[in-house]
Amino acid sequence: xxxxxxxxxxxxxxxxxxxxxxxxxxxxxxxxxxxxxxxxxxxxxxxxxxxxxxxxxxxxxxxxxxxxxxxxxxxxxxxxxxxxxxxxxxxxxxxxxxxxxxxxxxxxxxxxxxxxxxxxxxxxxxxxxxxxxxxxxxxxxxxxxx
Numbered sequence: 432x433x434x435x436x437x438x439x440x441x442x443x444x445x446x447x448x449x450x451x452x453x454x455x456x457x458x459x460x461x462x463x464x465x466x467x468x469x470x471x472x473x474x475x476x477x478x479x480x481x482x483x484x485x486x487x488x489x490x491x492x493x494x495x496x497x498x499x500x501x502x503x504x505x506x507x508x509x510x511x512x513x514x515x516x517x518x519x520x521x522x523x524x525x526x527x528x529x530x531x532x533x534x535x536x537x538x539x540x541x542x543x544x545x546x547x548x549x550x551x552x553x554x555x556x557x558x559x560x561x562x563x564x565x566x567x568x569x570x571x572x573x574x575x576x577x
Contacts (some may be wrong), residue, residue, distance in 0.1 A: 439485040439496045444469070445505060448478030448518030457525050461499075469493055478518045479511030480504050 444461040450470065452458050458470040461484070474495065476482055482499035505511050547567060554560045 436461065437487045439487050439490055441483050441485055443502065444482050444484050444499070445479055446476030446480050446482055446499070446514075448476070448514050449521055450518070451521040451525050455528060457521065463493075471495055473500065477501070478514040 444463050447462055447468070448461040449457045450460045452470060455471060458472045459474045460468055460470045461476065461482070463469060468489050476499055481502040481504070483502055484499045485496040487494050487496065503510060505514075550562055551560060554563045
């Protein structure tokens with residue numbers, strides 16, 4: 432049996448800004464008219480602003496169609512400021528987490544390179560050092576049969 436496809440309806444949502452999700456990704460959050468928080472990764476919005484959103488709701492899922500259309504700011508400036516501050520905190524946490532992961536990868540790579548660095552230092556003269564580096568490059572790229 433084929434289910435009929437629901438036609439999109441337009442709803443007015445309040446953007447609560449970017450929030451850090453359980454998967455460590457930032458997603459733009461909205462509050463619908465019922466106060467339910469909905470998050471979308473590939474979506475933009477300004478925290479504290481209302482948007483008209485084209486959506487379909489089926490089987491407990493809410494699918495957004497197209498980009499939200501800006502309507503107006505929330506009337507309460509203090510509430511807008513609070514939402515933007517919460518958004519900034521989550522952005523800073525995500526930025527810190529990315530920097531820590533980058534530093535960890537760099538540290539791991541340095542540890543893996545240490546034995547190669549020792550072998551490089553043992554090479555005498557520039558031609559041998561250059562040949563050694565070429566060999567390492569070939570081995571890393573998979574182009575060497577070694």
